[in-house]
Amino acid sequence: MVAAAVAALAAAGCSSSSSSSAGAGSSAGAAASGSPIQVASLASLTGAASFAGWQLGAKAYFDYLNKHGGVNGHPVDLTILDDAGSPTQAALLARREVDAGVVAFAGSISLSDCAVNGKYYDQQGIVSIDVGSDPTCFDNPNIDPVNSGPATDPELQMVFAAEDLHDTHICMISDAVPGEDPQYQAAVTGFEQVTGQTILKWIRDWPITASYAPAVTQLKNAGCQAVALPFEASGAVPLLADAQSDGIHNITWISGLALYAQSFLSAAKTSANGMYLGLEFAPPGAPGTAQMMAAFQADNIAPSEPEESSYTAAYVLGTVLKTIKGPITRASVLQAFRTMQPLTVPTMGTPFTFGTATAHHPNQAAYIVKINNGAFADYKTGESWLTIPTS
Amino acid sequence: MLQSALVGLFQSGGAYGLLAVCVVLIYRTTGVLNFALAAVGTTGTYAFSSFYTSGMNLAEAAIFGILIGVAASVVCGLIYIRWFFDATPTYRAGVAIALLVGTAAITIRIFSDEPRQIPAVIPGSGFSVDGVVLTPTSIAGIALAILFTLFVTQMLQRTRWGLQLRAISQGPVASELLGLPVRPLTLAIWGGSGAIGTIAVMIVSPGLSDEVQSISLVIVPALAATLVATFRRYWLALISALILGGLQGLLLYSQTLIRYEEVIPFMVVLGVLIWNQRRELWDEAR
Numbered sequence: 001m002v003a004a005a006v007a008a009l010a011a012a013g014c015s016s017s018s019s020s021s022a023g024a025g026s027s028a029g030a031a032a033s034g035s036p037i038q039v040a041s042l043a044s045l046t047g048a049a050s051f052a053g054w055q056l057g058a059k060a061y062f063d064y065l066n067k068h069g070g071v072n073g074h075p076v077d078l079t080i081l082d083d084a085g086s087p088t089q090a091a092l093l094a095r096r097e098v099d100a101g102v103v104a105f106a107g108s109i110s111l112s113d114c115a116v117n118g119k120y121y122d123q124q125g126i127v128s129i130d131v132g133s134d135p136t137c138f139d140n141p142n143i144d145p146v147n148s149g150p151a152t153d154p155e156l157q158m159v160f161a162a163e164d165l166h167d168t169h170i171c172m173i174s175d176a177v178p179g180e181d182p183q184y185q186a187a188v189t190g191f192e193q194v195t196g197q198t199i200l201k202w203i204r205d206w207p208i209t210a211s212y213a214p215a216v217t218q219l220k221n222a223g224c225q226a227v228a229l230p231f232e233a234s235g236a237v238p239l240l241a242d243a244q245s246d247g248i249h250n251i252t253w254i255s256g257l258a259l260y261a262q263s264f265l266s267a268a269k270t271s272a273n274g275m276y277l278g279l280e281f282a283p284p285g286a287p288g289t290a291q292m293m294a295a296f297q298a299d300n301i302a303p304s305e306p307e308e309s310s311y312t313a314a315y316v317l318g319t320v321l322k323t324i325k326g327p328i329t330r331a332s333v334l335q336a337f338r339t340m341q342p343l344t345v346p347t348m349g350t351p352f353t354f355g356t357a358t359a360h361h362p363n364q365a366a367y368i369v370k371i372n373n374g375a376f377a378d379y380k381t382g383e384s385w386l387t388i389p390t391s
Numbered sequence: 392m393l394q395s396a397l398v399g400l401f402q403s404g405g406a407y408g409l410l411a412v413c414v415v416l417i418y419r420t421t422g423v424l425n426f427a428l429a430a431v432g433t434t435g436t437y438a439f440s441s442f443y444t445s446g447m448n449l450a451e452a453a454i455f456g457i458l459i460g461v462a463a464s465v466v467c468g469l470i471y472i473r474w475f476f477d478a479t480p481t482y483r484a485g486v487a488i489a490l491l492v493g494t495a496a497i498t499i500r501i502f503s504d505e506p507r508q509i510p511a512v513i514p515g516s517g518f519s520v521d522g523v524v525l526t527p528t529s530i531a532g533i534a535l536a537i538l539f540t541l542f543v544t545q546m547l548q549r550t551r552w553g554l555q556l557r558a559i560s561q562g563p564v565a566s567e568l569l570g571l572p573v574r575p576l577t578l579a580i581w582g583g584s585g586a587i588g589t590i591a592v593m594i595v596s597p598g599l600s601d602e603v604q605s606i607s608l609v610i611v612p613a614l615a616a617t618l619v620a621t622f623r624r625y626w627l628a629l630i631s632a633l634i635l636g637g638l639q640g641l642l643l644y645s646q647t648l649i650r651y652e653e654v655i656p657f658m659v660v661l662g663v664l665i666w667n668q669r670r671e672l673w674d675e676a677r
Contacts, residue, residue: 176650205650206643209605211598214398214643217523221394233506234600241508242598246524247516266444267506267601 032070036077037321037328040097041310042108042117047085051109054131055080056301057311058107061318064295071321071328078106078314087112091120098124104333106317107310109133114143125334127354129313135183142334144360146312146348147257148280150183151190152388154230156278156366157254158191158199160386161226164368164379165252169200171224173215175235176205184230194389200224212239213246220248229255233264240271252276256366257305265374273373278366278386281308281347283376286367286384288346312347319343349385364388394523399640400633401525403612405532406595407632410613411620412540413587418622420556420580422563423483427467427490428588429610433603434494435460435589436596437502440509453512457589463494464585468578477564495607507601512593532594533633539587540629552576612639615656618663635659 039062045052059078066075079097083090090110094117097105105121105128114130114137121128121142130137132145148156154172161167170191174184181204188199201222203215216239219227229236236259243251253275260277282289284296284303292311296303320343321328324336342351349365365387368379378384410428417425439456443449467490475486517526547553559566559573567573596606612635620628635656642652 203649204646207649207653208600208602209608210639210643210652211399211402211595212600213402213598214395214640217394217398218644234602234605237506237508237601238596238598245511245516245526245597261506263505267508269508271508 030069032066032073032075034070034072034074036075037071038077038079038097038100038102039317040079040081040102040105040108042081042083042090042093042097042105042110042113044085044109044111045080045082047083047111050085051133051306054109054306054310055107056299057296057307057309058314060295060299060301060307061292061311061314063299064291065318067298071318071324074328076318076321083110083112085111087116091116094120098126098330102126103328103330104128104317104321105130107131107313109310113137114140118143124330126330127317127333127337129317131309131313135179138361139359141356141358141360144316144337144352144354144362146281146316146345146352146363147309148363148366149361150180150230151186152361152364153187153256153278153280153366154184154228155187155190155194156386156388157228157230157256157276158187158226159194159388160276160278160366160368161228161252161254162191162195162197163389164386165226167225167252168197169223169225170197170228171201171203171219171222171226172199172228172230173203173206173219173239174230175232176207181205187228187230190388206235208235211242213242215239216242216246216248219251220246224251226252226254229253231255232258233261233267237264237267237271240268240275244271254278256280260305260369260376265371265376269374272371275371276379277369277371277376279305279369280363280366281305281312282349282367283369284308286378292347308347312345315347316343316345316352319345350387394521395644396637396641397520397523399643400637401523401529401533402598402636403595403609403639404633404636405529405534405536406591406609407613407616407636408536408629409532409539409587409591409594410610411616411628411632412536412543412625413584413591414610414613414617415620415622415625415628416543417580417584418617419560421468421471421577422480422560423471424480424487424614424622425467425584426484426487426610426614427494428464428584429592429613430491430494430498430603430607431460431463431467431585432588432590432592433596433606434463434498434501435585436509436592436606437498437507437603439512439589439593440507441502443510444507449510449512449514453593456593457586460589461582461585464588465578465582467494467585468581471581472574472577491607491610495603498603502603504602509593509596509601511597512590528594528597532591535590535594536629536632540625544625556580612636612656615659615663618660621667631659 041055043051062076062078081093090112109131118140128143130143130145132147137145138149158170161170256278257280320336324332337354342353345352353362365385368384368386369376370379435456438459439452442452442455511528513527515527517524555571563573616631617628619631642648
């Protein structure tokens, strides 16, 4: 049976019972005034694939932290850097910031940061609590991503269909996105090992310029009861519209974070009703998100998953920084992460871990929401976290 | 397997056919290989979608969307007439590619890249043939492509305007010196092609990724079909486009061949070029 991470959620919702869910600063109410702690965030804010706006969550966290005492009285100075999607620029900026004295990176989301700077971070002994934009972010001892990654998401979606919806004819369709197919293969393998089921049909490498109508026909004719749909909204909207115009009502569509946006609901209209989404972070308003909502409100940010991801990364860094006794340096930060206990993070379904592992993948959960009448709703009140069973 | 081919034929074939015949018409009458036709159609279709979302009824939204497509295409035509009337085919092709990129970029700027559902221009659930649901829009697409081809061929052969257009295609400058209304007729062709391009994109886009770049590139299979038709034969362009639509649907059925689906139009282009050069000697063809 799928185990919901009730303990994590309960701890997150309790405002004073653990260090992770306490206020952002250790001395709430007094603004930090000591010497600043330098932190950076590297992102592809412009260029071919823009993550513009994603950094606002990290900024909101540190703003909130600084207003509430900072890190033991020291404010955190966050520098946001734009590599414009260029690997060269990503390498140059990372080296410049390390030379300038940053003690860690937080909330980075770049097309090439993990790939081109991973080894460098390892050599320099610098920690990056990353959002996790590509598979290389999940394969480095010094980079720890807060999102669940391209393999865990579809695996959780299929496990949810099997264990919670009790479907036996489970399918998946995946786009032809370079580098992602091995992740989807890992998802299918994991799903089959965990549930003992065999995936009924997997349409892989669907061309992003092709019509989705033939795919819908194939899924219908295969007899799929549930279909994992690790798609962006640009592909999900026409696919769901095709399914609706074909009169298909007996397939349950399950997708992820990318569709958790009002713009998706507006575009998909009634075709998305009955669909489930597995979110990598607790949605705004869920238990444990009160501090995040307050931080976002203070910075006038509309809460959504991109901002939440960088907020979560910043939260992890800020919380660990506060445990450091003595000077906060690159080395002391790395040491603190290597010796930390699993950290309950209000916006994550599984504890954040670092330790001495050579690769990290702490987020193994999804917060399940259902789309009802054009709006997002909790799948189960108070028990919406779904984790991958360990056996 | 045949189901997938049928879906491809009806979902894309009609739109490819409309675009292909329209490309041949523009090329034969103005000398421009219009790469931007589907991009202009995307502008009109996005306008249609926006009008409909803002509360306009479907028919009115479609008409206004087509008019936006016509306007965008006329602007492209004016650019050609004003600055590239006597340009060489190479220049004209280069300008067409610039217009493709420029139109797509402007469309994203105007309408944003927020997800959108492009409504079926003819609503209704359609009917099922061997497990394949044929929507009214997809059937209308095929019918419209056939009717448009019939109209173009008859218009060029049997009307005064057709005669004038054929004369212009042989030599625009000479035709202008002889007193033919070259520029108004050329603009009319551009405007009409904007309408057809918009209708074609309206037909095909509900099933496609809603990204402007993806939709604008439906011109690629249409261009492959026009090459098969040697940029001259309207019916052959239509038939080639329909076959390409079905062939793409067929490849989408096979998990082994699916990754080559996007390559098919380029393979067709390459195949036709090699075939056309088959009798050339090395030194002469170089």
